[in-house]
Amino acid sequence: MKIAVLSESPVDEAFIKIIVGAILKKQVENITTHSLQSRGWQALLQVTPAVIRNLYYKTEAEALAIVVDSDETLIHSQLHEQDEKTNSNCRLCGLRRIIKNTQDKITVMPNRAMIKTAVGLAVPAMEAWYRCGLDAQVNEATWVRASNEKKFPYTKQKLKIDAYGSDRAGISLMTRCAVEAANRLANDLTEIEKLFPGGFGSFARDVRGW
Numbered sequence: 001m002k003i004a005v006l007s008e009s010p011v012d013e014a015f016i017k018i019i020v021g022a023i024l025k026k027q028v029e030n031i032t033t034h035s036l037q038s039r040g041w042q043a044l045l046q047v048t049p050a051v052i053r054n055l056y057y058k059t060e061a062e063a064l065a066i067v068v069d070s071d072e073t074l075i076h077s078q079l080h081e082q083d084e085k086t087n088s089n090c091r092l093c094g095l096r097r098i099i100k101n102t103q104d105k106i107t108v109m110p111n112r113a114m115i116k117t118a119v120g121l122a123v124p125a126m127e128a129w130y131r132c133g134l135d136a137q138v139n140e141a142t143w144v145r146a147s148n149e150k151k152f153p154y155t156k157q158k159l160k161i162d163a164y165g166s167d168r169a170g171i172s173l174m175t176r177c178a179v180e181a182a183n184r185l186a187n188d189l190t191e192i193e194k195l196f197p198g199g200f201g202s203f204a205r206d207v208r209g210w
């Protein structure tokens with residue numbers, strides 16, 4: 001299956017491609033249409049409509065997987081899907097709205113199916129997913145509790161150090177670590193779905209719907 005992956009860094013994109021293949025239980029080929037630079041959440045939000053249009057009109061991609069970091073924003077919950085008022089601070093829901101608006105405006109071409117999409121929210125950052133199963137503290141429930149109590153057992157910086165051995169690792173080392181984590185988690189996705197039900201569970205459900 002030909003897919004495109006969009007996230008905040010090329011390191012994350014290497015991880016996501018492997019995970020999508022594991023969810024689908026089939027080979028995926030990553031079509032890159034955008035420049036692979038590290039980008040923040042706002043930049044990713046802005047580039048999403050153009051990426052979707054480009055994939056639809058100019059490539060053979062069937063699907064787009066997008067994953068963003070939550071940082072300190074709201075964790076996605078299935079309740080958001082029933083009541084829009086509950087999700088204004090949820091990045092996952094925000095991205096879904098942008099995707100829908102973009103797709104609604106696309107001029108449908110004959111024999112070209114709409115780009116399927118999946119949106120994930122890494123809480124608080126992708127490195128938390130890389131640490132899943134290795135550090136018992138790292139999961140969405142702990143993060144929610146910590147957010148309420150304003151006492152965080154880990155930070156984004158600590159997750160980076162734990163995932164890469166340093167918070168200043170180069171891109172090739174970071175990619176190697178991300179791929180290693182993806183291959184480990186790909187063997188059995190039940191744990192990451194259980195520990196990250198909002199951001200990862202929702203992503204996996206989207207992908208299974210393709």
Ligand SMILES: [Zn+2]
Nearest residue numbers: 076080090093
């Ligand atoms: Zn949401």
